[in-house]
Amino acid sequence: MSDSGKRFNFKSVVYGFLSFILGFLLFLLSVCLVLKFTFFSKDFMLESMANSGYYEMTKDELCDELQDLGHASGLPDEFFDDFVRGLDMVEIERTYISAFYTGSSELVDTDKFKQSLIDAVNVYIDENNIDNKKADENSILHFVNEASSIYVKTVKIPFFEVLAKYIKNVDTPLTVAVIGIAAAVLAVAAIIFFTNRYKHRRYRYLTYGLGAGFLSVAVVPIVVYSSGIIPKINLATRSLYNLFVGYFNSLFMYFWIFAGILLFLSVIGFVVYRQKYLKAIGR
Amino acid sequence: MHKHRTSHRSIGGKNFIILPIIFCVLIIGISTAAVYSASGNFISMAQMFFSDGERDFSTGYDNIFVPIEEEDEDEDEDKENSSSERKVVPMSQVEFPSYGDQFGELIIEDCQIEAKLFFNDGVNELNNGVGVFTGSFIPGYGKTILVAGHNNTFFNGLKYAEKGQKVKIRTSYGNYVYEINDIKIVNEDDVDACNLGADYENLIMYTCYPFDELGLTPQRCFVYAKFVSGPALDNKH
Numbered sequence A: 001m002s003d004s005g006k007r008f009n010f011k012s013v014v015y016g017f018l019s020f021i022l023g024f025l026l027f028l029l030s031v032c033l034v035l036k037f038t039f040f041s042k043d044f045m046l047e048s049m050a051n052s053g054y055y056e057m058t059k060d061e062l063c064d065e066l067q068d069l070g071h072a073s074g075l076p077d078e079f080f081d082d083f084v085r086g087l088d089m090v091e092i093e094r095t096y097i098s099a100f101y102t103g104s105s106e107l108v109d110t111d112k113f114k115q116s117l118i119d120a121v122n123v124y125i126d127e128n129n130i131d132n133k134k135a136d137e138n139s140i141l142h143f144v145n146e147a148s149s150i151y152v153k154t155v156k157i158p159f160f161e162v163l164a165k166y167i168k169n170v171d172t173p174l175t176v177a178v179i180g181i182a183a184a185v186l187a188v189a190a191i192i193f194f195t196n197r198y199k200h201r202r203y204r205y206l207t208y209g210l211g212a213g214f215l216s217v218a219v220v221p222i223v224v225y226s227s228g229i230i231p232k233i234n235l236a237t238r239s240l241y242n243l244f245v246g247y248f249n250s251l252f253m254y255f256w257i258f259a260g261i262l263l264f265l266s267v268i269g270f271v272v273y274r275q276k277y278l279k280a281i282g283r
Numbered sequence B: 001m002h003k004h005r006t007s008h009r010s011i012g013g014k015n016f017i018i019l020p021i022i023f024c025v026l027i028i029g030i031s032t033a034a035v036y037s038a039s040g041n042f043i044s045m046a047q048m049f050f051s052d053g054e055r056d057f058s059t060g061y062d063n064i065f066v067p068i069e070e071e072d073e074d075e076d077e078d079k080e081n082s083s084s085e086r087k088v089v090p091m092s093q094v095e096f097p098s099y100g101d102q103f104g105e106l107i108i109e110d111c112q113i114e115a116k117l118f119f120n121d122g123v124n125e126l127n128n129g130v131g132v133f134t135g136s137f138i139p140g141y142g143k144t145i146l147v148a149g150h151n152n153t154f155f156n157g158l159k160y161a162e163k164g165q166k167v168k169i170r171t172s173y174g175n176y177v178y179e180i181n182d183i184k185i186v187n188e189d190d191v192d193a194c195n196l197g198a199d200y201e202n203l204i205m206y207t208c209y210p211f212d213e214l215g216l217t218p219q220r221c222f223v224y225a226k227f228v229s230g231p232a233l234d235n236k237h
Helices: A003-037 A044-052 A053-072 A075-084 A089-102 A111-127 A137-155 A160-195 A199-227 A239-282 B015-049 B073-082 B123-128 B155-159
Strands: B089-092 B102-108 B113-119 B130-132 B144-148 B166-171 B176-188 B202-209 B219-228 B231-232
Touching: A003 A111, A003 A160, A003 A199, A003 A239, A044 A053, A044 A089, A044 A239, A053 A075, A053 A089, A053 A137, A053 A239, A053 B123, A075 A111, A075 B102, A089 A160, A089 B015, A111 A137, A199 B015, B113 B123, B113 B155, B123 B130, B130 B231, B155 B202, B155 B219, B166 B202
Parallel strands: B089 B231, B113 B130, B144 B202
Antiparallel strands: B102 B113, B102 B166, B130 B144, B166 B176, B176 B219, B202 B219
8 A cells, every 4th residue: 555545544544533532522512411401400390390280280199198188087178179279389399499409408398388287277177166076186286297298298309309419519510511522522623624634524524423423312312212211110190200201201302402403514514525525526 | 726636436425324323333332331330320220210111090990899699697697607617719719809909898787887898908999998908818718807997988987886786798709797896996006906817717997096086096996806607718729
């Protein structure tokens, strides 16, 4: 092989490797951005809650569970219909989620709930002229504490408190990582672009990297959806199930969006490459 | 104009497919290996949150109870007394209930109780009737049957329970009669109130006490009944 041929092969390997690095960095950047826009975003969680009807469903579930408790406590279903109707689940859940994303330890305020329930029971006793002997203070307190546990269980999202510390600790490093990876992407792209003598080759290697990035990002939702794993998520209540199925569907929608952007850029890169190449060979 | 020396070559379109695929395989392979080595335990743990199929959130229940013709109770009781032989139903002929299934009904006419009988005593079951604690036995086994119900709904009538009253349990494989022989009020944490290890057939029903009181009460009312009649389940067949 001639020296020029060897040099050509060596350059091809180097630029091929840079294309691979570019693809890898684009994949990492996409994953980090997806996490930044979804898992680490309070607004994304609140939006998922609103879109999945989480507030209405948790209200219904809380009412059902309190009514079940009422069957063992001598309180009719209507009592809980009225009581739960008075709770602002949107505000309660928003406060809980906000506390979760800021790492606060006071996640669910039970004092207000307990006091409201005690007041409601007292009104019920007065309205129905219930004998004091049939309304023992300790039994009512036991009921209120049990109801409060149900309330906390309904408002809370399982394992979120465990994840909260990670979210608080990782959020800033993730932002730094996004900036760092984006800078690296620009640097690699600049090396490919400015060190190639022929214009069409610049676009060729950039397109290789963009294509690799597109495929890698697209593989993630393809694998997840082909495995059918999302609907099999095992959660205790319908509200949580709907919330997280919707949450993950939206999360993977971001992967599709990033894959789409990379595909679009790849196609643009290929079209420009083709034009430059045809121009170079004089067709 | 500069003419490129590779002007005789094709546009090289297949490289735009093959190379990105090769790169993608490498990227996914490296990323997977890195993620697994860094958080393999977390990933294994996350698998616990997925089941084999979609979860069913329906609050309905299956009813496997098909009433069978009721024999004359007195005649049946006489038969039991006149002969130590108890009618035997092979287990192979019995459809064993799954968790949450209605498999019978419980009737105490003197207490105005007529409730669906479920296998399990969870929230859903006690909303619809009374339930057998799954750590005890179903009728016919020759052991303790522990049945729970709410004091303000299906077992409210237990406040009228007295010794000598008959309790009927009807199932698809046989009709059973028990006779109330004791009533006790105990604290909720009294673990000696029922003997689940008894080697003779007996029925224990319990609910919260006092009846008709607001709130969660700290006592329990246990109603004990001895076996009178009904077929035995033969688990050898």
